[in-house]
Amino acid sequence: MSEPRNELQLLREWDADTPPLTDPARARALFRLHQAMLTPNALAPATVGRRPALRMAVAGVAAAAITTTVLVANESSPRTEPVSAATVLHGAAAEERSLEKPIAPRDDQFIYTKEIVKETPAKGGRTRTYVDESWNSVDGSKKSYVSELGRKQWVPVFAPGEGTWPPTKWTELAQLPTDPRKLVITLRDMGGKPDYSKPMRAADWPMTQVFVSGLLRAPVLPKGLRAAAYEALATVPGIKVLPHQKDADGRVGIGIQYVGSPGTPWGKGGPVLVFDPKTYRYLGMHDRRTAGGTTYEQWTYIAASAVVDRVMQRP
Template identity: 70%
Template sequence: MNELELLREWDAEATPLSDTARTRARFRLYQAMRAPASPVGLRRRPLLRIAVAGVAAAAVTTTVVIAQGTDSAPRTQPVSVATVLRGAAAEERRLEKPIAPRDDQFIYTREVIKETPVGGGPSKTYVDESWTSVDGSKRSYVSELGHTQWVPRDKPGQSTWPPSRWSELKQLPTDPDRLLIALRDMGGKPDYNRPTSADEWPMVHIFLSGLLRDPVLPKGLRPAAFEALSTMPGVKLLPGRTDGDGRPGIGIQYVGKPGTPWADGGPVFIFDEKTYRYLGMQDQRKAGGRTYNQWSHVAAQAAVDRVRQRP
């Protein structure tokens, strides 16, 4: 009998874990197996869902070049992680057009993904359109990198991260500090009085970054997530980045400790270098023995009445 068979038989009469609890368990098992091995980055762009977060952290300050105008020389201005992310939260609150979908509707999204092979090669752009059931009671129709598929309706007790059901997303706190604790204590009752330990931050990061990958969130939740990210340890600022359309921006990236996922850097969230408006995400994926740089942003979102209906 090998170790896997032992695991299968252990406490076989117990109630099966939820998807969220299973994700947490796998992450902790992964950490135990990897330490003290060499660091490995979790890079694969997920089909619909996976995370970030934070609370007490020193903001990393970097100097970026800001152009004053065509007739003046560029000047330098110190910018911090907190400045960019709080500015992004303010822009999101100013620009967001919240939706209030009915349970019988679908969330429509159109996401643009540009990929370029590392080491050279032609770029390719995908336009992914997806229709996700608001309450999970209907089949969803999703696309990733041009591959479409029907997703079965939710089964009783089924859960995903980020939540696919709008009602579950709306239960998440829009207060940054409380959001971090809710993500840390996922699956149980949040303990808002307990400090977060150092070994809990990577898991919080996974849940928060997965939340930020979700193309559509209830009003106030994305700004809260940006502000939560601004306070977490292990976040750094990357000036001189561009988004998939070549617009100049500033990157924000979580970097874990050696031996943990994303030790060499996680996905990069890119913000406009002047307004701090969120522009999209830069990441990498591996397929067929090759590595691809990937830029993505959401081009459209809405609540619609049926699959393949566009706003």
Template identity: 65%
Template sequence: MNEIELLREWDADAPPLSDTARARARARLYQAMRAPAAAPVVVGRRPLLRIAVAGAAAVAVTATVVVAQDAGGNAPRTQTVSATTVLRGAAAEALRTEKPLAPRDDQFIYTKEVIERRPVSGGPVKKWVDESWSSVDGSKKGYVSELGHKQWVPVYQPGQSTWPPSKWSELKELPTDPGKLTATLRDMGGKPDYGRPTRADEWPMVQIFLSGLLRHSVLPKGLRSAAFEALAAAPGVKVLPGRTEFNGHTAIGVRYIVGPPGTSAKDGGRLLLFDAKTYRYLGLRERAAEKGTAYAYDQSQYIVADGVVDRVFQRP
């Protein structure tokens, strides 16, 4: 069993977990993340691929990267940028550019995302443009596309919920203080202990929950910024040395680490990319391989449009 399957089993209609049961669940999540990687799985109402887009962004506070900047037409100068600076810059940019939305329960969140696969050994690039419509309160059937595979999403059953929350009414209840947000997600729906520091062995689980939260293209005011600030406090992630190009932008890459070498969560592959000047989050790039084959590819994905609409197949 992997950590995503554990999340799928979460049942909001069940009695609240005891401290012992909650600790046991944390341990199972951490053990699952140390297990060998498996094939992609569907996560509740959305595949794992989308969950990974924006959330697994914990960044080491000690890592730095040197980037070149244009000093007003003069020769480029260099500036040492810490990982904390990148994540907190992303938080500030998210707060500055967020959309003041208050969707009704009967509406849908629309997302348009581009995914590209470039073979490592060369060859044609595969490209998908995925559009999805998610019910604001889960009371209406949604429609999602992943790598061109389209499917209807059933309505929530009575008492059904997810963790982290996906209904807008529940998202609005999450704190926008970064420390409190971390504690709330960490304590899995129980009464959060804001005064207790998050232990090192709990951070992998917190990152999974923040990943699930940040998969939403639209969030209540201040919540995305708080999530980036919370991730800036997570240990163990590096800034990629040098610069890269991504979707027409000069980007700083952030590579996350949530487990020791030799585990499925080792240092590698996945990069979160931020604009080198504004620190705006751009998208995800990762190296992957098809299971049982020698085919390896670099996959990029980024959101090009989002908004609130009244019905499935309507666009903002």
């Protein structure tokens, strides 16, 4: 078995202009990254794909998945915070419950998403806009067709014993609890039987917030799950409010960002979720990514989502 640093080096050198890592290589590296994160200052931030739920082998308990590791500087003084993070996230949960339309896709269907991504070099330059349309198999039994920053590819079906964490199969999503406290613990225990009697430890929160954020990035979720995820995120230590954040269309909103301990991949802050300042409706995400030695400011939002019967079918 190779040393952990070898897989981590692959992650650091991953470039948007080159083919992505194979699923087994990425899964191995992510698991090793999770293990190494338990040691303070063990790692420098690594950049991987934007999608939060990554495929991996499941052996009793799923290995860990990780979102893009980004560094978004907090340029606003905490003294100017108009509301608390809990207020924003509980408001977002209430708004979601008032607007959500429950759906029940069949296993043989696909989740269609249209995601708009805008990128500008951090040091200045031309803004590029990507329109990424994807068709993800509801239960993983059919090939999915996904687009990421304009790169289109077929994703093979799940092999026996293979899955993701957080889960993407609808039947597995439907089994996640909509009680925020139970949801946090279920996500922490990564596919094993949740131990609700075991309290959350400080070391549990960094990866747990990754999993909660992974759920929130999913365009379609079972009834009540997104609202529960907002409320679960409100319980995470290190969640901060960033006033005067902009979404992809330039609208000013309230940002919510997780800031981890120094020496972790989130020591300078993770992705910023942007919410409407009046309704607390989710607007989009502000990220940074580095590829080929260039750092990009990135804004994303979901323009459309639906359940369809086949790949290339649009609502």
